[in-house]
Amino acid sequence: MIDFIHTTPFVLKNTEQIRKLLLHISVQEGYTLSQFYFHFVSAEEITRINKNHLSHDYATDVITFDYSTDKELKAEAYICPEEVKSNAKKYRQTIENEMIRVLVHALLHVCGHDDKADESKLKMRNKEDLYIKIYQTSFK
Numbered sequence: 252m253i254d255f256i257h258t259t260p261f262v263l264k265n266t267e268q269i270r271k272l273l274l275h276i277s278v279q280e281g282y283t284l285s286q287f288y289f290h291f292v293s294a295e296e297i298t299r300i301n302k303n304h305l306s307h308d309y310a311t312d313v314i315t316f317d318y319s320t321d322k323e324l325k326a327e328a329y330i331c332p333e334e335v336k337s338n339a340k341k342y343r344q345t346i347e348n349e350m351i352r353v354l355v356h357a358l359l360h361v362c363g364h365d366d367k368a369d370e371s372k373l374k375m376r377n378k379e380d381l382y383i384k385i386y387q388t389s390f391k
Contacts, residue, residue, distance in 0.1 A: 256290045261332035263291065263350070268390040272351075273358055275390070276382055277324060280362040287361075288327040289354065297331040310334050315357040328357035348383055355382045 253270045255263050263269065277284035292300075294310040301307045301314060312334040318325040330353055339349035356366075359375055366372040 272390045284324045286325045313353045315360045317361045326361040
């Protein structure tokens with residue numbers, strides 16, 4: 252089950268297509284996506300979560316919590332649409348593409364990918380780009 256929970260005026264479009272994409276990615280990565288909640292929250296709320304859980308006192312685009320066991324994915328992600336919009340402008344992306352990137356990014360984290368080192372960050376970015384293209388050509 253994939254659920255999108257909105258606590259801000261932002262409402263995600265194309266949710267069925269995005270669900271299909273996320274399920275496709277989990278299979279491609281060798282996992283079963285059992286449960287994933289995506290919470291869309293304000294900048295204040297994501298700053299609070301970031302401070303309480305990661306000791307960072309600033310807003311960010313996404314924070315993911317992984318409750319998975321073995322190859323069965325269970326997780327939740329908190330996404331700040333304000334930060335996603337800001338990053339879309341910064342990186343000259345459409346808001347839709349940047350939102351897809353953030354959703355995919357959260358899923359890739361629970362599939363075991365990290366973005367700590369430059370090499371792993373580049374690998375993750377390449378996967379995000381690939382899955383954005385797949386969304387645009389096959390799921391939209």
